[in-house]
Amino acid sequence: MISLRARLAAVVVMLAAGLCLKAARYAGTSEASEAEAAERVSAVMTAHGWTAAGPIQRRAGGFYSRLVFERPDCPRPVLVAFLSGNAESAELVRLDHAGEVAFVQDGSVVAAPSGLHRQLAAIRHGAGRWLGRPQASPLPVLAVWPAPDAGLDVCKGPAASAWTAVERAAVAQAAALTVNEP
Amino acid sequence: MMPVASTAQAANPAAFDARLPAAIMLGGSLNGLAVRIVEELAANGFTSLSLGIGPFQLIALLVAARLCLSPDASEHRLPGWLHAAAVVLLLVPSSSFSWLVVALYAAAQACAASGRQRTGAAVFLAVALCAIWSSVALKWLAAPVTAAEAYVVGQLVGLVRPDIVQSGNVIGIPDQHNLVLMTACTTADALPWAALALVSVALLLGNPEPRRTFAAVAILAVAYALANAARLGAMSWSGDMYALIHGPIGRNVFDLLQTVAVLGLGSWASRP
Numbered sequence A: 001m002i003s004l005r006a007r008l009a010a011v012v013v014m015l016a017a018g019l020c021l022k023a024a025r026y027a028g029t030s031e032a033s034e035a036e037a038a039e040r041v042s043a044v045m046t047a048h049g050w051t052a053a054g055p056i057q058r059r060a061g062g063f064y065s066r067l068v069f070e071r072p073d074c075p076r077p078v079l080v081a082f083l084s085g086n087a088e089s090a091e092l093v094r095l096d097h098a099g100e101v102a103f104v105q106d107g108s109v110v111a112a113p114s115g116l117h118r119q120l121a122a123i124r125h126g127a128g129r130w131l132g133r134p135q136a137s138p139l140p141v142l143a144v145w146p147a148p149d150a151g152l153d154v155c156k157g158p159a160a161s162a163w164t165a166v167e168r169a170a171v172a173q174a175a176a177l178t179v180n181e182p
Numbered sequence B: 001m002m003p004v005a006s007t008a009q010a011a012n013p014a015a016f017d018a019r020l021p022a023a024i025m026l027g028g029s030l031n032g033l034a035v036r037i038v039e040e041l042a043a044n045g046f047t048s049l050s051l052g053i054g055p056f057q058l059i060a061l062l063v064a065a066r067l068c069l070s071p072d073a074s075e076h077r078l079p080g081w082l083h084a085a086a087v088v089l090l091l092v093p094s095s096s097f098s099w100l101v102v103a104l105y106a107a108a109q110a111c112a113a114s115g116r117q118r119t120g121a122a123v124f125l126a127v128a129l130c131a132i133w134s135s136v137a138l139k140w141l142a143a144p145v146t147a148a149e150a151y152v153v154g155q156l157v158g159l160v161r162p163d164i165v166q167s168g169n170v171i172g173i174p175d176q177h178n179l180v181l182m183t184a185c186t187t188a189d190a191l192p193w194a195a196l197a198l199v200s201v202a203l204l205l206g207n208p209e210p211r212r213t214f215a216a217v218a219i220l221a222v223a224y225a226l227a228n229a230a231r232l233g234a235m236s237w238s239g240d241m242y243a244l245i246h247g248p249i250g251r252n253v254f255d256l257l258q259t260v261a262v263l264g265l266g267s268w269a270s271r272p
Helices: A003-029 A034-047 A090-096 A117-130 A160-180 B001-011 B015-016 B019-032 B032-043 B056-069 B080-089 B095-112 B115-140 B142-158 B187-205 B210-237 B239-244 B250-272
Strands: A057-059 A063-070 A077-082 A102-105 A108-110 A141-145 B165-167 B170-173 B177-180
Touching: A003 B019, A003 B032, A003 B080, A003 B095, A034 A063, A034 A077, A077 A090, A090 A141, A090 B056, A090 B170, A090 B177, A102 A117, A102 A160, A108 A160, A117 B115, A160 B210, B015 B177, B019 B032, B019 B056, B019 B080, B019 B115, B032 B095, B032 B250, B056 B187, B056 B250, B080 B095, B095 B115, B115 B142, B115 B187, B142 B165, B142 B170, B142 B187, B142 B210, B170 B210, B177 B210, B177 B239, B187 B210, B210 B239, B210 B250, B239 B250
Parallel strands: none
Antiparallel strands: A057 A063, A063 A077, A077 A141, A102 A108, A102 A141, B165 B170, B170 B177
16 A cells, blocks of 8 residues: 555656646747748748848837738738737737738638637647657748738739648658658 | 654544645646746746746635645545546646646545535636636637727727727727737736635635625626726827836736735625
């Protein structure tokens, strides 16, 4: 028969182990860093002939940041904003850009970001890492101006389908990196 | 420590037994708070003594632990496998999942225990439910909840400042000054914690009767909703007002008012 004191000690050790596991998980951000997200977005834009016109700009007191992309044959730029946290700055971005914005969340172009989908993506990502599957960090919610459409007008930026491929490409890249590791 | 524990165990075996569920619920709660602690340490190091844990959360947890450790003899105990299952599940590296485990375990403990130990388990259950509400459910409902509160604030402020308009969770003067209402700033996020702290204070100070406690929570809810609307309205007024209300002075004054209200109403609710 195990004494109560021994059981208590075992419980404390297990709870401390749980804390360490969580600290290890949360010490690395679940979302891609701003620099990583900017790199992935720039890759998509470059593939469609757009070039970043400068570094990431912080907007609205840091509520969101954005990259400006230009193309020589197009009169106006395409803006891609990165919405941190629960994307609560979505409405502000929409107001700042006269409502002509669409959001890219978890590989889908949506009219408004969803907190539920963001959490499900984080759970999928965490579970995938836990099971040892190759995972690219999920991108933060992106706001794209002008809103992507079927892609008939090249000056409106990449088509909606190009944005849905961003997440898949990142996962494939993560898988390739995992395979190439010694 | 050893002689004290042995004496307590000899005097009342139930007092020692109570440590196991109390340790699981308190340790589980710490696991639930892990994400907040890690974020606080990453952002500010060890500058905050509370490690990012809110004062109302701390009050509720300490009262719950104290009640769970009170020397009531429980007739029924949880089976050993349930303690083991809870501890193993708390290893899963997800704070939200840990809160779910604490909620289920505390509910089982509240059913099995009696007296103050049952009350303590119920407070742990309430803490876990508040945490799940704040960290999971409210994020799903962020858009409608923030927009609804912004609408109310916009309507109230619009009575005296027609140039201040509301759109979604944004209140302000277009192209000049905008206030983005975040989930963490809403009454829906803060009020459950304040109400729980009020009940915890009442339980700590006495044996509150339900009707008086309900009245105290209702008063707190109305006062909090009005105070938060006034605070948000003031922040939407201008950039200078935002800096004052959202800065150290405004934040400390609002925190102080909350604390006084919770302690005062908790003390009132605890009276016979």
